[in-house]
Amino acid sequence: MPEPDAAVMNRVRTLIDETGSERTQLLEVLHKVQAEFQHIPRAAAEAIEQAMNVPVADTYGVVTFYDLLTERPVGRSVLRICEDVPCCLHGSEELAREAEQRLGPEGQPSADGAVSWTRCACLGLCDRAPAALYEEKPLAPLHHQDIASIGDRRA
Amino acid sequence: MIAVHEAVLLRRRQNKQRDLKAYTASGGLTALAKAHSIGPEETVRILTDSGLVGRGGAAFPAGRKWESVRTAADPTRYVVLNTDESEPGTFKDRVMIESDPFMVLEGLLIACYAVSASCAYIYVRGEYGGIAELLERSLDELRRAGHLDGIAPGGRPLPVEVRHGGGAYICGEETALFRSIEGYRGEPMAKPPFPTVAGLFRKPTVVNNVETMANVPDIIAFGAKTLRSRGTERSPGTKLFSVSGHVARPDTYEVPFGTPLKELLELAGARADDLQAVLLGGAAGTFVFPKDFDLALSYEGVAERKATLGSGAVIAFDRQTNLWQVAERLGRFFAHESCGQCVPCRVGTRRQHEMLETLANGHGRGDERSLLLRLSQVMTDASICGLGQTAATAVRSLMDAESAGLLAH
Numbered sequence: 253m254p255e256p257d258a259a260v261m262n263r264v265r266t267l268i269d270e271t272g273s274e275r276t277q278l279l280e281v282l283h284k285v286q287a288e289f290q291h292i293p294r295a296a297a298e299a300i301e302q303a304m305n306v307p308v309a310d311t312y313g314v315v316t317f318y319d320l321l322t323e324r325p326v327g328r329s330v331l332r333i334c335e336d337v338p339c340c341l342h343g344s345e346e347l348a349r350e351a352e353q354r355l356g357p358e359g360q361p362s363a364d365g366a367v368s369w370t371r372c373a374c375l376g377l378c379d380r381a382p383a384a385l386y387e388e389k390p391l392a393p394l395h396h397q398d399i400a401s402i403g404d405r406r407a
Numbered sequence: 408m409i410a411v412h413e414a415v416l417l418r419r420r421q422n423k424q425r426d427l428k429a430y431t432a433s434g435g436l437t438a439l440a441k442a443h444s445i446g447p448e449e450t451v452r453i454l455t456d457s458g459l460v461g462r463g464g465a466a467f468p469a470g471r472k473w474e475s476v477r478t479a480a481d482p483t484r485y486v487v488l489n490t491d492e493s494e495p496g497t498f499k500d501r502v503m504i505e506s507d508p509f510m511v512l513e514g515l516l517i518a519c520y521a522v523s524a525s526c527a528y529i530y531v532r533g534e535y536g537g538i539a540e541l542l543e544r545s546l547d548e549l550r551r552a553g554h555l556d557g558i559a560p561g562g563r564p565l566p567v568e569v570r571h572g573g574g575a576y577i578c579g580e581e582t583a584l585f586r587s588i589e590g591y592r593g594e595p596m597a598k599p600p601f602p603t604v605a606g607l608f609r610k611p612t613v614v615n616n617v618e619t620m621a622n623v624p625d626i627i628a629f630g631a632k633t634l635r636s637r638g639t640e641r642s643p644g645t646k647l648f649s650v651s652g653h654v655a656r657p658d659t660y661e662v663p664f665g666t667p668l669k670e671l672l673e674l675a676g677a678r679a680d681d682l683q684a685v686l687l688g689g690a691a692g693t694f695v696f697p698k699d700f701d702l703a704l705s706y707e708g709v710a711e712r713k714a715t716l717g718s719g720a721v722i723a724f725d726r727q728t729n730l731w732q733v734a735e736r737l738g739r740f741f742a743h744e745s746c747g748q749c750v751p752c753r754v755g756t757r758r759q760h761e762m763l764e765t766l767a768n769g770h771g772r773g774d775e776r777s778l779l780l781r782l783s784q785v786m787t788d789a790s791i792c793g794l795g796q797t798a799a800t801a802v803r804s805l806m807d808a809e810s811a812g813l814l815a816h
């Protein structure tokens with residue numbers, strides 16, 4: 253069930269109060285909104301317009317620029333599989349295909365909203381290739397078994 | 408012969424303790440105390456005389472940057488620690504911070520004191536959540552022990568903000584990074600004006616790489632000659648290299664400038680004879696083949712062979728690797744990471760990737776190479792920032808190697 257807009261707006265106002273309402277805090281606020289709602293809902297952008305004086309269109313301009321922020325919901329847990337050269341040399345593409353089979357299409361959360369996966373750029377973990385992040389923490393080297401157990405956790 | 412692995416920056420790497428007590432017990436914070444006693448002007452002079460150049464890729468003299476900001480007319484200044492590290496194959500800044508967060512932070516505090524910064528910003532890539540936490544914790548310890556006191560103008564405590572990037576490689580470019588901190592899309596701005604004149608919030612700003620900052624405490628504590636006991640005349644000191652790919656021990660290695668590439672590869676457990684090539688300097692680097700493995704890892708050494716140290720990334724490829732497939736991945740990276748602001752880069756990186764895909768699959772029509780060459784010229788000449796200007800560098804070096812018959816496939 254999506255949360256009612258008023259509840260989202262209230263919550264985002266609280267996040268802005270905690271973080272700061274100057275424009276320079278926009279990315280920090282958006283990170284918190286993304287962590288809580290798995291995307292930047294329209295109501296959040298409206299709350300930001302009211303409390304931070306950043307137009308809705310401007311907020312989405314920022315959201316679409318950054319890979320870690322999304323317009324559409326991702327899973328509560330996100331698996332990011334690195335697709336850059338050192339990881340590729342260590343089989344990251346096969347792992348991505350395995351993720352597609354076990355976890356569904358890239359970027360699309362499971363029916364219960366628990367998990368989604370995506371390919372991503374170098375994670376700075378190339379010494380532990382093939383590298384991934386799961387719930388924002390390094391999962392490296394990533395094994396086929398890791399993907400299987402992530403798959404078991406979702407409905 | 409195997410090079411001595413000179414742990415200067417990474418000398419505390421094996422220590423289990425990462426707290427402030429352990430850091431001060433091993434000589435930490437004496438440099439900050441010395442800076443306070445000799446004053447900003449002398450501090451910057453020592454740094455300038457040391458010959459330290461930036462380790463973030465552009466190799467700009469660190470002392471010159473600090474001096475312009477120290478003497479700027481505008482009294483509001485900032486210092487930014489660039490912790491965006493997103494170049495494929497690069498992880499040395501992460502290892503530096505994990506090994507010795509206080510050394511990096513002490514360098515940052517000295518910079519802030521030396522230029523009378525009103526505030527310091529640490530911009531950490533969003534994917535480095537653990538690193539951001541470690542820095543916050545270490546800052547807290549420094550703050551509680553009173554080490555941030557007296558650094559900001561008027562003897563006030565220095566405010567330090569840790570900011571989290573949004574997942575965009577381009578935000579490592581200094582002007583894009585400023586835009587990102589300010590709350591906008593991370594699109595680079597044309598230079599000049601340079602950051603030392605109009606940087607973050609249009610104020611004079613010092614922005615330095617993590618490894619650059621980590622070099623500062625020893626230089627201030629031990630004097631301008633400190634770096635010169637290692638490395639070469641024109642590249643004094645040591646350098647961190649991130650070695651990955653087909654090597655037995657992928658890791659960050661610290662070696663004196665001038666160390667032959669071959670010795671670095673051997674440190675990482677690669678049999679240089681078994682390798683087809685390495686990519687030196689990151690996605691915008693150049694392919695280096697065994698006939699050049701004797702090249703000296705110094706700024707002058709790589710310039711001689713038309714290579715670059717870039718971010719210090721070294722990715723090794725065995726003879727089974729199809730280097731056109733590697734180039735396709737590099738092309739995909741640039742097409743994805745282009746900020747899209749200027750046409751030569753936005754369109755050029757996409758066209759380049761399409762052609763590299765064709766070549767990687769072996770379905771070329773035959774004219775791809777000449778098109779890639781023309782495209783690379785346009786991107787180099789007409790792009791606003793370093794991303795577009797260097798997005799074809801590796802591809803060009805691969806084509807040269809192909810013509811010289813150096814590829815295994």
Ligand SMILES: Cc1cc2nc3c(=O)[nH]c(=O)nc-3n(C[C@H](O)[C@H](O)[C@H](O)COP(=O)(O)O)c2cc1C
Pocket residue numbers: 460461462463464465466467469489490491492493494576577578579580581582614615616617619620792793794
């Ligand atoms: C596309 C692009 C990406 C960059 N990424 C980084 C980076 O991740 N980290 C970094 O320190 N410098 C990066 N730089 C270089 C910065 O713009 C800047 O020169 C550097 O942070 C200055 O620090 P230094 O003088 O200590 O090297 C990048 C430059 C470009 C053009």
Ligand code: SF4
Pocket residue numbers: 577594595744745746747748749750752753790791792793794795796
């Ligand atoms: S060269 Fe590319 S990354 Fe740089 S400003 Fe132009 S479009 Fe953006």
Ligand code: FES
Pocket residue numbers: 334335336337338339340373374375376377378381382383495496497
């Ligand atoms: S290439 Fe995968 S983590 Fe760097």
